[in-house]
Amino acid sequence: MEEDSGFGLLDYMRSDEEPELRRMAIAMGSIILLIFLVLYDVLYPGHGFPVLSDVIPLLSGVMDSTIWFFILGIMIGFFSLVASVLVGAVKE
């Protein structure tokens, strides 16, 4: 380790624990998506989003109860469980 005659900042700035690449990619993706949405709204005010604005009205009247959010969670959980079983079976 180099000598740091100041406030010991170098020690703090050189961490050995880098964040996982996967998490970084997800975080960066989310930020870019947010920036794109804000930019789109600034550049085309009052216009619906392409594709999304056409699809969402199709779901109104179908998913109009809060229970659907919970069911969505259950479905994601179930499929992640099935995926884990399949991955485990293939791996072994």
Add this chain to the structure above:
Amino acid sequence: MNIMDTIILMMLIFWGALLVFAWRLRAGLGFLGDAVAGMTGFMLGKALGPGATILEGRTGTASASWINHGIVWLFIGASITFIDLWLGHSPNALYSLQSWSWDLTGNAAYTPSIMATFGGMIMLLIGSSLHIIPRMADTPLSNETNAGLMAMVFTGGILLFVIGSQFQNDIGNLIAFAGYNIPALAALAIIANLLLTIRKQTTGLEAPQWFIIIGLVGWFVSSITFVVLGPDAAPHTLWISEQLHIGMFLCLIFGVVYYAIPSTTGIPIPSRSLVALTLVGTVVTVSPMGYDPASLSFLELAWLPLDLGVTAGASFPPCGAETDCTSSLVITTLMALSIPVMFMFSTNVLTAIRRSGAIFEDTALTLIAFGAFMLPIMSITSLFTTLDAMSGSNELSAAIGSVRIGAVWGAIIPLALGGALAIIPDATGKDLESQSSGIRAIWILGLGIVGAFMVSMMSDFAEISFAEAGLEEGFSSTAAELRPIASVLFYGVVLGVLFLAQNVVRGTRSVDTEPEFSILGPSRYVISGSTSVRDLLTAGVTLDTILTTDDGIDDSVGPTKLSEEE
């Protein structure tokens, strides 16, 4: 035949059949004879033809298969129970599915929730039994391939029931009936398999083996007793039979937990006499837990062709000057007697887990401790609501559904799931993926069920108060506001079971799959400080255990060290 005679006759047949079975079992299953045993072995193996070769039949695969199927069904059961709770306060929440001709009204969510929940629980318990019985008998399972195959059959049966219950017509009912009975046949094959296994056992049966065999056989005996007494007695025998089912499931659970704790911690169950009393008590008494007249819709599908003529919940006459209330007294006494049995089990188990110091460190033991803590509480609560309903008072009828869910998901399922989780590393050779995420899942599950139970009880009592005030035409807005909160809190149970299931299926292969503890007691034992012989015996030390002292080196603050030397 009057009601009293019916109830007493039913209990006498149930006790008599189990007593004769236990007596013959104690004599070493010689009564099966070589011819019967050979024939049963043939039926389980070669008679299946090509089916017998579907699975590889490696040792331990059947147990792992049953446990994995069971935990997935338990997650599905929790999910359907959540949907049923939600539809309780918002009946039209899923009306859009009607455009697919899927009508989720009436009992369309309730009946599959019972089948998936109890089916998953039974699968977990059978999976654990398939490991415990051969291991304690020191002999391989009689037919591993058949046992593995039966897991698929059992799963197929539950799936059929769930599908059949969604078609509310004659064909759907018939499919559901087939779906209910196919798992029963699979369980029968498992019983035969286990009996053939213990037939090779050279030593006497251990306590967990007694619990498991009596629990599985008693499950069938209670159903047979109900059928034998005929449709005239059905309005009473049906419900008593269902309560005996719950008692026998508890017997199975106790057996699994009594094995799981010593095998995981190396610390034996503190009191052997309490273990024996629990076994006798579970068989002799009737459990008040899980009773709900609403489950008639489920039972109608399960017993479809018998045409029971049962249209309401159990009702025993209350005592009066002109009324014979002996049947009420018999049932009340048998149900009240089950409470001390629950306390015996709970005390024994919680003491063992506390001594191990593994609570909040080991997922399985923490879940067992949670279930053991909740068991007496939910038993007493169930006693009030069940007896209130059976005596015809119906003052607490609004709370009976909440108490049923609290008893099932707060006590029965955590014990069964915890027992199976403790056995998984030994049975499958795979550890849980992460103990810390397992503990987190238990927090979510525990807070979910306790919160859902308390809030739904608040809602029920608001409704009861409203009715008592004579406002029968109105509806308590407080009750209506609390119900959605209870449903959302129950979602914690769904998430808790999901995270535990993921933890199991993503488990890693463990290095050491050998158990650390023999059921006969620890081989070495460390004494710290002064100890009485009573304490040593309570901790399970036997005449052959080698005692060593720690010479007072460890002066750190912490729980008293009574654990086996590592």
